[in-house]
Amino acid sequence: MDEMLPFFGYCLLMSGTPGPNNMMLVASGAHHGYRRTLPAILGINTGNAVQTFATCMGLGALFVAWPLLHEALRLGGTLYMLVLAWRLAASPVVHDRPPQRLSFAEAALFQAVNPKSWVRSITIASVFMPAQLSLPAGALLVSGIGAAIGFPCVSMWALFGAAIGRLLSSPARRRAFNVIMAASLALLALLLLR
Template sequence: MTALPGLVLFAVAMSGTPGPNNVMVTASGATFGLRRTMPHVLGISVGFPVMILMIGLGLGPVLVTNPAVHRGFKWLGIAYMVWLAARIATARRPDAKGANRRSRPLSFLEAALFQWVNPKAWVIAAAAMSTFVSLADNLWVQTGMIVIVFLLVTLPVVSAWAGIGSGIGSVLRSDRQFRAFNLAMATLLVLSIVSLFYER
């Protein structure tokens, strides 16, 4: 409990700083609106704490210490992020003339599973477990506390990013402005993944 204030501040900072999740929900909010982006937001808000729980149960070290699996996740993450960036860059308003009618935001499950190939999610999860878990105390209780804090913090923070995107989308008057914004979001998504891999 003495570490709880620090854990909450850590969760707010990590959930609120720009990264793949926040870039994607901002772009989704601008393209599809806040309501249609909420399954994406909920997928992140639930999927990431579940990932922390699985790491706390011992799955994380198994994946990270196995070089083949680690490389596989790394390159799967790169490929998927590039595909998502291309999808964002070419997105048009759903009501725009000639827009792809099959275009849609990520679903709850897609967003939840995305956490496992999101390098920033791995960095945050590893930092949370190494900083706020003591071997002298009950691992289950500590992991549970981290999971609960991220569940409570991630939803409002990521929702705010989606709301910002929705607000931006409402002031983008022309297709040209909209395409420029989506191209900027796609570029930020690629840069976020590149910078994280260079850090590692």
């Protein structure tokens, strides 16, 4: 168990710090509330778990063998995050038409182009895989632990969004919030591109 404490800390840090997933969850929580954001939360956790498992089982070796593939994925992920930022910034601000929320499948699939998720998965596969377990058992263990730690962390971001959503009663405040969240997501995308 002592050997796993650094892994727990790493998962807590990666799930709890700002990133594309958490910025989207704040925006969704603010516009739709926690309950209606829950499918996106579950999608993010499921997508991360599947990605971590696949990376631990050997997908990360492809990125080592073909660095150009990793660069293409990073560029594609950045472009997709910029599209999401544009969608949020351009979304209507009237109360009867809030921005479209991410579905379970969209949130899960987003992990495939989310650079922070790839960094997380590759680091887990290369640093935290338990040597005493078989490859599938170790991959399943770290994927499950990552999802268990990730769920409350990303939930806090959605709850934060839901709490500040009450302050967004006027169209002008909603517009300002959408633009700030979109700019934050775009900035994150550009920072991850470096």
